[in-house]
Amino acid sequence: MKEFKKCQSCAMPLKKIEDRGTEKNLNKSSMYCKHCYQEGEFTQKDISVDEMKRFVKDMCIEMGFPKFLAGMFVKNLHKLERWK
Numbered sequence: 001m002k003e004f005k006k007c008q009s010c011a012m013p014l015k016k017i018e019d020r021g022t023e024k025n026l027n028k029s030s031m032y033c034k035h036c037y038q039e040g041e042f043t044q045k046d047i048s049v050d051e052m053k054r055f056v057k058d059m060c061i062e063m064g065f066p067k068f069l070a071g072m073f074v075k076n077l078h079k080l081e082r083w084k
Contacts, residue, residue, distance in 0.1 A: 021037030
């Protein structure tokens with residue numbers, strides 16, 4: 001199975017094993033981060049891609065990223081596996 005370098009829901013980098021979410025059997029997910037995916041389920045099941053874009057952009061700004069850079073981070077979010 002392919003190991004993704006960023007979460008296929010929110011695009012968070014998956015550099016460390018502890019950044020990864022978990023499957024139902026508690027193995028680490030190869031696709032999703034710990035914020036988006038736990039025990040085989042999405043943490044925000046009913047969120048739309050546009051809502052996720054706003055959420056990620058707001059989090060980036062809260063973390064101190066400039067607004068234009070935060071906007072660039074979410075520009076291609078809709079192309080990630082969860083949103084295809």
